[in-house]
Amino acid sequence: MVLKSVIFDVDGTLADTEKDGHLWAFNHVFQQWNLPFRWSISLYRDLLKIPGGQERLTYYQTQHPERVSLSAAQIAEIHQMKTSLFIQRVWAGAIPLRVGVRSLVSECYERHIPVAIATTTQYANVEALLLTHFGPQWRKIFPVVVAGDHVAKKKPHPCVYHQCLQQLGVAPDEAVALEDSAVGLTAAQQAGIPTVVTMNIWTYHQRFTGALGVLTGLGTHKDPAFGRGPRHWGRYCVTPKLLEEWLTQ
Ligand SMILES: [Mg+2]
CATH class of the missing domain: 3.40.50.1000 (HAD superfamily/HAD-like)
Structure with missing residues (x-):
């Protein structure tokens, strides 16, 4: 053949692109926002069942209301920051x-x-x-x-x-x-x-x-x-x- x-x-x-890009960028933005949590690999593996980054963060919030209470606009902003950070990382050859x-x-x-x-x-x-x-x-x-x-x-x-x-x-x-x-x-x-x-x-x-x-x-x-x-x-x-x-x- x-x-x-x-x-x-x-x-x-x-x-x-998940480990070296999206997950890294999410955690980086969480740090910038002084949010009291970071996503581990095993947690993120579960979160990947939810398609879409914004939806993933919203889902995490419903699961952990004691850790995070963000408005829809804030979640959208975090996601936007995460996306541009991801693109910068790709262009920098970091993936x-x-x-x-x-x-x-x-x-x-x-x-x-x-x-x-x-x-x-x-x-x-x-x-x-x-x-x-x-x-x-x-x-x-x-x-x-x-x-x-x-x-x-x-x-x-x-x-x-x-x-x-x-x-x-x-x-x-x-x-x-x-x-x-x-x-x-x-x-x-x-x-x-x-x-x-x-x-x-x-x-x-x-x-x-x-x-x-x-x-x-x-x-x-x-x-x-x-x-x-x-x-x-x-x-x-x-x-x-x-x-x-x-x-x-
Ligand atoms: Mg694939």
């Missing part, structure tokens, strides 16, 4: 790519395998992240980017993947999607795309039934990831060649 495209999710897959991303992207580029982006985050965030890490030539490396602004429905709806395949001009089984969450896996699967899940601290407890592979990351030759492929558990470094082998199995 010839691999004709690799399609990346962004948040959690390309980079840990690193996940291990193995750069080498997989480079290998695909060398082998003329188009790398695409299918995400429901905003285009401006994707552009900032890719420009910071890949420089002005990022559009050549990622010829197809479908972002949240381009689709009517968010993941787990598969429309972001449908658009991506259409723009790439490839069939679903000629591509591999890379995702970090059950929601993302569902979106890719519903578009018929074989999917490798690279888990992270936010998603390791989720179920990834039907994934082509489930790994701790993409791995590198020096520091391979652990997990299962279509047949075996083992230590892997995800390369275009490995993905082709897995598609064939």
Whole structure:
């Protein structure tokens, strides 16, 4: 089976934008406002069930009225500050790519395998992240980017993947999607795309039934990831060649 495209999710897959970006920015603003709490990783993992940053803070307030009593306008202001801090952080290059991303992207580029982006985050965030890490030539490396602004429905709806395949001009089984969450896996699967899940601290407890592979990351030759492929558990470094082998199995 010839691999004709690799399609990346962004948040959690390309980079840990939650840990290094959103959570950091939330806590920073809480400190600036002298609020008597900070969000830990385990608490934030629970809060991620609530989609939207503003909604998340509102939910936290209803759960902990003794700790926080903010008006809707104050919550909106905090969220606004958090969002601009997040963007500044992306532009500053403070949100690193996940291990193995750069080498997989480079290998695909060398082998003329188009790398695409299918995400429901905003285009401006994707552009900032890719420009910071890949420089002005990022559009050549990622010829197809479908972002949240381009689709009517968010993941787990598969429309972001449908658009991506259409723009790439490839069939679903000629591509591999890379995702970090059950929601993302569902979106890719519903578009018929074989999917490798690279888990992270936010998603390791989720179920990834039907994934082509489930790994701790993409791995590198020096520091391979652990997990299962279509047949075996083992230590892997995800390369275009490995993905082709897995598609064939
Ligand atoms: Mg994700």
